[in-house]
Amino acid sequence: MRRLNLIFATALVAVALGAQPAVAQIAKTNGVVTMKDALKEMLQNHGAATLKKVSVTVDADKSKALAQTYGVETAGTYTVYQGIGADKSTVTGTVVIVNEQGKEGPLQLLVALNPEGKIYDLGFTVFGEDKGKSASTWGFLKQFVEKKAGDPFVVGNDIDGVSGATWSSNSVTSAAERGVVVFAEFLK
Amino acid sequence: MDSLPTMRLSRLPMAFKLLFTAALMTLGTGYIFALSNIALKIGFSPDQAAERYYGNEASRRVMEGLEETPVEGEAGVSEESEEFSFDDLDTDESMSDEPIVSIPTFEALVSEGHFHLFGYTTIFFVCGLVIALADLRGWLKNALIVAPFAASVLDIWSMLLTRFVGAGFAWLLVVSGMVMAMSFLLVFVIGIYQLWFLHPHTNDIS
Numbered sequence: 001m002r003r004l005n006l007i008f009a010t011a012l013v014a015v016a017l018g019a020q021p022a023v024a025q026i027a028k029t030n031g032v033v034t035m036k037d038a039l040k041e042m043l044q045n046h047g048a049a050t051l052k053k054v055s056v057t058v059d060a061d062k063s064k065a066l067a068q069t070y071g072v073e074t075a076g077t078y079t080v081y082q083g084i085g086a087d088k089s090t091v092t093g094t095v096v097i098v099n100e101q102g103k104e105g106p107l108q109l110l111v112a113l114n115p116e117g118k119i120y121d122l123g124f125t126v127f128g129e130d131k132g133k134s135a136s137t138w139g140f141l142k143q144f145v146e147k148k149a150g151d152p153f154v155v156g157n158d159i160d161g162v163s164g165a166t167w168s169s170n171s172v173t174s175a176a177e178r179g180v181v182v183f184a185e186f187l188k
Numbered sequence: 189m190d191s192l193p194t195m196r197l198s199r200l201p202m203a204f205k206l207l208f209t210a211a212l213m214t215l216g217t218g219y220i221f222a223l224s225n226i227a228l229k230i231g232f233s234p235d236q237a238a239e240r241y242y243g244n245e246a247s248r249r250v251m252e253g254l255e256e257t258p259v260e261g262e263a264g265v266s267e268e269s270e271e272f273s274f275d276d277l278d279t280d281e282s283m284s285d286e287p288i289v290s291i292p293t294f295e296a297l298v299s300e301g302h303f304h305l306f307g308y309t310t311i312f313f314v315c316g317l318v319i320a321l322a323d324l325r326g327w328l329k330n331a332l333i334v335a336p337f338a339a340s341v342l343d344i345w346s347m348l349l350t351r352f353v354g355a356g357f358a359w360l361l362v363v364s365g366m367v368m369a370m371s372f373l374l375v376f377v378i379g380i381y382q383l384w385f386l387h388p389h390t391n392d393i394s
Contacts, residue, residue: 035283044274084271
């Protein structure tokens, strides 16, 4: 009987784990993805039935104020997709699209955040850094999972930079931090 | 020892023969790595070169959007759409089916250009020195000295033209690359042959 209970409990845990959306599936692709694939994985596979597109503007004054709080410049216009649950009212997840200028070319980072503002996935739709490609891989991106606004985002301190790709490491870190700050200040 | 105008590869002292051979061998190895790098990152066809430097319509649209991100209006949130289904993403024309190919910025091309031009000049100066000392007809000698330099300048300009003017200039990129590669191959073969296999008393035909 005890053995049966153990098997039943193990099966329950396995089912429960299987029902959880897999975390950071896009970040694990180690490369550039299409916007539609990223949104489906980041939002639809995390419980959203529909989605909504919003735009967030951070002007110079607000950016200056946020820089004093978080230490990162956020001025710009951000496109944001919100995943809406089947009840039509719950926001199940949010994807903030952050454009960042790299050393060799632009980056477009999609930062997926849960309702608490913690990162659960990241993905690039544009990655213009030829020499800094390692900064687009899971080995680097996994450091941002679970981070939220107010957490330290400092390369060389709590974020291990990619050797030989310092600029790209800084650009990606800055983009991820801008994503969480925009969410915390405008969308939470 | 011969004076400079009559100096020939086949009559060089052993130390110079070894110096030129080592230089050609090292440059040859470098060239193989460079070609492998192109094969792995871009490809050799004009279409692949055009995709790398011109991109496609979707990538150009996205990249141009990324280059100009003006901040308009006051800080805040505005709704861009009503709720829509995930299936609508498949019919949205602004959503590309293919991953966006990142095309280089002007700054990146200038950086790549100056880096390559100094490298090309060094490589083809050594090649020119080898050919200047080879027993060759005057016109062939002059062509082999000048052609790779002209092609290297054309190579840099064709990157910029392909990126900013039109994908058709990718042909120029491929042709200039071929001219440089063929020139180097000829210099290598002629150089090694004349350094080690040509009889020192063969008549100068230049």
